[in-house]
Amino acid sequence: MYDQQQTYDSPATGYAPQQPWHQPPPQQQFNPLYAAASNVLGMGPPPGPAYGHPAPPPPPVPYNHYAPSQTSLSSSRSAPYPASTHSGNSSHLPPSSVYTADTSELDLRPPLNRAGTTFSGTPTSLKSKAVDLSAPPYTKEYIDQYRHRLKADPDPEAHFLYAKYLIDAAKHIRGNAKDQRSAKKYSDTLIQEALKVIRRLATQGDAYDEAQFYLANCYGTGALGLQVDHERAYHLYLQAAKQNHAAASYRVAVCNEIGAGTRREPSRAASFYRKAASLGDTPAMYKLGMILLHGSLGEPKNPREAINWLRRAAEQADEDNPHALHELGLMHEAGEHVQQDPLVAKNLFTRAAHLGYTQSQFKLGQCFEYGALACPMDPRRSIAWYTKAAEKGDSEAELALSGWYLTGSENVLKQSDSEAYLWARRAANKGLSKAEYAVGYYAETGIGIKQDIEFAKRWYMRAAAQGNKRAMNRLTEMKRMGNKRMAGARPTRQEASECIIM
Numbered sequence: 376m377y378d379q380q381q382t383y384d385s386p387a388t389g390y391a392p393q394q395p396w397h398q399p400p401p402q403q404q405f406n407p408l409y410a411a412a413s414n415v416l417g418m419g420p421p422p423g424p425a426y427g428h429p430a431p432p433p434p435p436v437p438y439n440h441y442a443p444s445q446t447s448l449s450s451s452r453s454a455p456y457p458a459s460t461h462s463g464n465s466s467h468l469p470p471s472s473v474y475t476a477d478t479s480e481l482d483l484r485p486p487l488n489r490a491g492t493t494f495s496g497t498p499t500s501l502k503s504k505a506v507d508l509s510a511p512p513y514t515k516e517y518i519d520q521y522r523h524r525l526k527a528d529p530d531p532e533a534h535f536l537y538a539k540y541l542i543d544a545a546k547h548i549r550g551n552a553k554d555q556r557s558a559k560k561y562s563d564t565l566i567q568e569a570l571k572v573i574r575r576l577a578t579q580g581d582a583y584d585e586a587q588f589y590l591a592n593c594y595g596t597g598a599l600g601l602q603v604d605h606e607r608a609y610h611l612y613l614q615a616a617k618q619n620h621a622a623a624s625y626r627v628a629v630c631n632e633i634g635a636g637t638r639r640e641p642s643r644a645a646s647f648y649r650k651a652a653s654l655g656d657t658p659a660m661y662k663l664g665m666i667l668l669h670g671s672l673g674e675p676k677n678p679r680e681a682i683n684w685l686r687r688a689a690e691q692a693d694e695d696n697p698h699a700l701h702e703l704g705l706m707h708e709a710g711e712h713v714q715q716d717p718l719v720a721k722n723l724f725t726r727a728a729h730l731g732y733t734q735s736q737f738k739l740g741q742c743f744e745y746g747a748l749a750c751p752m753d754p755r756r757s758i759a760w761y762t763k764a765a766e767k768g769d770s771e772a773e774l775a776l777s778g779w780y781l782t783g784s785e786n787v788l789k790q791s792d793s794e795a796y797l798w799a800r801r802a803a804n805k806g807l808s809k810a811e812y813a814v815g816y817y818a819e820t821g822i823g824i825k826q827d828i829e830f831a832k833r834w835y836m837r838a839a840a841q842g843n844k845r846a847m848n849r850l851t852e853m854k855r856m857g858n859k860r861m862a863g864a865r866p867t868r869q870e871a872s873e874c875i876i877m
Contacts, residue, residue, distance in 0.1 A: 609636030621654035660688035796823025
């Protein structure tokens with residue numbers, strides 16, 4: 376008999392079935408800096424092997440551009456949304472002996488190697504007319520009993536939940552059996568049975584919209600052994616959307632916007648975004664607000680309506696959908712289309728930051744560093760917020776931490792040239808031009824790395840190729856001086872954050 380366990384996770388993609396395959400995450404490691412930062416900010420430790428959601432690379436598959444929806448389980452959430460108007464691996468850790476109990480809130484930097492975070496998906500409804508699934512065992516006997524009891528149940532939801540249970544069971548059995556050969560054979564049988572049930576529900580005369588949406592996800596990602604078929608996925612999304620399925624309506628809109636499984640039709644995309652938003656889909660509300668704010672997809676600009684949709688999305692904000700909070704924060708900060716109010720802006724950024732939105736976390740790091748938006752100048756809180764964003768791969772936050780390590784902060788963060796270089800290098804490897812310039816500066820001056828003029832030039836040239844004027848000027852100056860080494864005193868905190876590397 377197999378132990379009871381729910382281990383069905385969804386992949387890091389915005390276009391995903393609710394319960395695809397995923398290996399169990401590794402045991403979470405203790406991170407002193409992150410724990411301290413969490414204490415400072417009043418936030419509990421995030422789940423998973425890595426803290427918070429990872430910063431995913433640009434997805435290569437068209438359907439991965441989809442934003443999440445309320446009925447879709449997905450761990451990567453930021454890629455599908457339009458770029459914000461806000462411009463946004465092991466290393467040597469500082470010795471903990473330099474800190475006392477009173478100054479240990481940020482005593483260690485986050486490690487530079489992190490596994491991706493996953494999202495454990497549990498069926499949204501665990502009860503059916505046939506059987507109580509609140510704590511189902513994953514045994515052959517139970518599966519047979521479940522199958523038998525379900526035969527007389529006409530409820531499509533009950534059959535749909537049964538199919539998802541079979542997928543859970545297949546995953547659990549395959550992951551826990553000693554005899555992998557027989558477990559694989561049995562789990563494959565369960566998957567095929569589940570797909571048969573879902574197909575029947577999705578294509579029968581009175582089709583079940585949740586099954587259509589789920590099956591469309593499978594075709595879009597090639598989950599459960601299906602061959603990727605964007606056209607079939609689009610057709611299923613469209614059929615579910617005709618039944619006023621909010622998330623499916625959103626996916627139809629994305630398909631029409633990017634030309635996935637159908638031709639590009641901006642006006643049709645806008646129409647379906649509006650339909651999905653009207654049906655209560657949070658990502659659609661945000662997307663429609665941004666469309667109307669900027670006048671994209673052929674729609675005329677309508678800031679008033681845009682703000683209404685953004686506010687509705689903000690009211691429903693969660694860890695998967697914090698974007699509207701950030702955009703409204705930017706508007707209140709600048710006084711664009713709304714009343715300028717630093718305190719309101721700060722509160723919106725704080726809400727989004729506590730939901731794990733890295734752009735808002737970085738923004739708060741800046742606010743506490745420079746004393747903006749009614750925030751006091753507080754190095755401890757600044758470093759804590761930068762840490763949270765950098766932990767999830769935000770390059771701007773990584774560069775900001777580099778600046779803090781370059782100078783250190785009394786009773787908060789010990790100065791470390793090597794850490795300053797490593798954080799700048801990490802951000803530079805992601806193509807951030809300011810970080811590329813910083814690496815060049817560190818190499819030219821010998822901060823955190825052996826002084827190397829040619830190495831510095833290469834990084835200056837990379838930054839200059841992206842239009843970085845500081846790098847261009849430095850290359851010109853080096854040519855005029857004949858590669859003479861840069862001399863001068865160590866930068867002050869202001870110089871480090873504003874003049875030298877930022």
